[in-house]
Amino acid sequence: MQLLLDNISKQVHLTAEALEIFPTYWKKDKLKKGQYLLQSGQICRYDTFVLKGSLKASITNQSTHKEEIVFFALEDWWATDLNSFHQQTPSFLNIQALEDTEVVKISNSGFERLLEQIPAMERYFRLILQSHTAALTRRVYHRNALSARERYESFLSQYPHLNARIPQYLIASYLGMSAEMLSKIRSDFRS
Amino acid sequence: MQLLLDNISKQVHLTAEALEIFPTYWKKDKLKKGQYLLQSGQICRYDTFVLKGSLKASITNQSTHKEEIVFFALEDWWATDLNSFHQQTPSFLNIQALEDTEVVKISNSGFERLLEQIPAMERYFRLILQSHTAALTRRVYHRNALSARERYESFLSQYPHLNARIPQYLIASYLGMSAEMLSKIRSDFRS
Numbered sequence: 001m002q003l004l005l006d007n008i009s010k011q012v013h014l015t016a017e018a019l020e021i022f023p024t025y026w027k028k029d030k031l032k033k034g035q036y037l038l039q040s041g042q043i044c045r046y047d048t049f050v051l052k053g054s055l056k057a058s059i060t061n062q063s064t065h066k067e068e069i070v071f072f073a074l075e076d077w078w079a080t081d082l083n084s085f086h087q088q089t090p091s092f093l094n095i096q097a098l099e100d101t102e103v104v105k106i107s108n109s110g111f112e113r114l115l116e117q118i119p120a121m122e123r124y125f126r127l128i129l130q131s132h133t134a135a136l137t138r139r140v141y142h143r144n145a146l147s148a149r150e151r152y153e154s155f156l157s158q159y160p161h162l163n164a165r166i167p168q169y170l171i172a173s174y175l176g177m178s179a180e181m182l183s184k185i186r187s188d189f190r191s
Numbered sequence: 192m193q194l195l196l197d198n199i200s201k202q203v204h205l206t207a208e209a210l211e212i213f214p215t216y217w218k219k220d221k222l223k224k225g226q227y228l229l230q231s232g233q234i235c236r237y238d239t240f241v242l243k244g245s246l247k248a249s250i251t252n253q254s255t256h257k258e259e260i261v262f263f264a265l266e267d268w269w270a271t272d273l274n275s276f277h278q279q280t281p282s283f284l285n286i287q288a289l290e291d292t293e294v295v296k297i298s299n300s301g302f303e304r305l306l307e308q309i310p311a312m313e314r315y316f317r318l319i320l321q322s323h324t325a326a327l328t329r330r331v332y333h334r335n336a337l338s339a340r341e342r343y344e345s346f347l348s349q350y351p352h353l354n355a356r357i358p359q360y361l362i363a364s365y366l367g368m369s370a371e372m373l374s375k376i377r378s379d380f381r382s
Contacts, residue, residue: 061336068336070328083325115314122313123306129320134274136327137261143334144367145252145259176335 001026001104003076004049011127012120025114026104031055031097037079038095044084046105053101055079056170057093069173072098072166078128079103085111098166148177149185192217192295194267195240202318203311216305217295222246222288228270229286235275237296244292246270247361248284260364263289263357269319270294276302289357339368340376 001023008014014022029048031037037055038044050073057070057079070093073079084091088108106114115121142151155175156163163171172182192214199205205213220239222228228246229235241264248261248270261284264270275282279299297305306312333342346366347354354362363373 059332059336063338066336068332070332082321083328086321119310119313122310122317126313126317126320129317129324130273130277133320133323133327136324136331137274139331140327140334141250141259141261143331144364145250145257147254173335 001028001051003051004104007049007076008121008124012124014118014120018118018120021117022114025106025110027106029103029105031101031103033097033099033101035101036094036096037103038081038084038091038093040092040094041090043088044081044091044093046107047080047082047085047111048078048103048105050075050077050079051102051104053097053099054165055095055097055101056166057081057095058173059092060094067173069170072162072170072174074162074165098170143176148175148181149188151175151177152182152185192219192242194242195295198240198267199312199315203315205309205311209309209311212308213305216297216301218297220294220296222292222294224288224291226292227285227287228294229272229275229282229284231283231285232281234279235272235282235284237298238271238273238276238302239269239294239296241266241268241270242293242295244288244290245356246286246288246292247357248272248286249364250283250285258364260361263353263361263365265353265356289361334367339366339372340379342366342368343373343376 052075054074056072058067061068079095081091081093169179172179243266245265247263249258252259270286272282272284360370363370
């Protein structure tokens with residue numbers, strides 16, 4: 001829980017009163033490696049913050065039946081299908097633990113009550129959505145305008161910790177290239 | 192201004208007092224077709240809402256010198272480099288009017304004061320960023336997992352009004368395909 005509070009305190013100030021009620025809205029949960037946090041077709045019941053471990057969010061391509069990575073979530077970040085969570089509609093995503101993982105999570109009704117009780121959290125969520133939007137916009141642009149090699153270089157400089165922790169074939173899918181292509185780019189790097 | 196107030200009132204309730212001070216934070220502006228709202232290298236000084244007309248946001252690819260479309264903004268939507276606006280750092284984007292365009296805009300310091308004066312606006316901006324994030328995530332997934340034809344079909348069903356208003360070569364760039372490819376897909380549709 002402290003990791004989430006530290007994340008929040010970088011953005012907004014919570015009063016002593018807010019700090020006291022804040023934890024009552026959250027539940028801790030653990031996932032074993034390979035366990036699903038969410039499966040496509042389910043409604044995303046919780047907004048989930050990762051305390052430890054890592055997860056992948058993916059969609060199964062209906063034509064090729066291949067898994068396509070949408071995002072990764074490591075500790076100190078969120079692992080939620082925002083659309084499904086806020087609309088309470090079935091998700092298209094599978095979110096699955098890549099390692100043994102610990103999270104804290106809040107229900108949809110809890111989320112709404114939390115924002116009523118602690119209005120500073122409106123600001124916090126707006127601010128992290130702003131950063132997230134900037135990162136997604138950059139990703140859209142990179143996918144259209146950069147070569148596979150340039151996308152990998154950009155990924156390495158932005159997310160060096162992801163490169164060390166996530167299997168390469170999943171990074172290839174995240175970057176929109178085949179595993180063979182990524183392997184070739186990596187061997188060019190080393191030579 | 193009414194269009195913006197209508198957009199906001201779909202998400203949050205503004206009190207009579209809030210409605211009175213709200214317009215004082217905003218300036219009206221007009222752009223002729225072809226005029227720039229923002230050029231790369233400039234700091235995005237305003238968060239801008241489109242009342243009438245349309246704009247394209249693009250980046251010049253440094254290798255190919257080609258223009259790559261990042262997003263379109265039509266009336267009832269925002270046309271801002273969010274990252275540049277909130278960090279007050281130079282933008283990578285060019286934002287240019289595709290038609291004679293009318294906007295209302297708010298400065299960065301005005302934006303912060305607006306949120307202090309009218310806390311409901313924190314909620315409004317969080318809610319529109321949530322929808323925006325969902326749309327961007329879908330776009331990342333589509334770009335990696337769908338064929339060019341499938342991406343165009345999805346675009347048509349989601350944004351039929353854009354298809355009618357925006358030149359086809361710009362739509363091709365937005366969808367991450369060549370103008371020739373889009374032209375071929377369109378002629379297959381008609382036959």
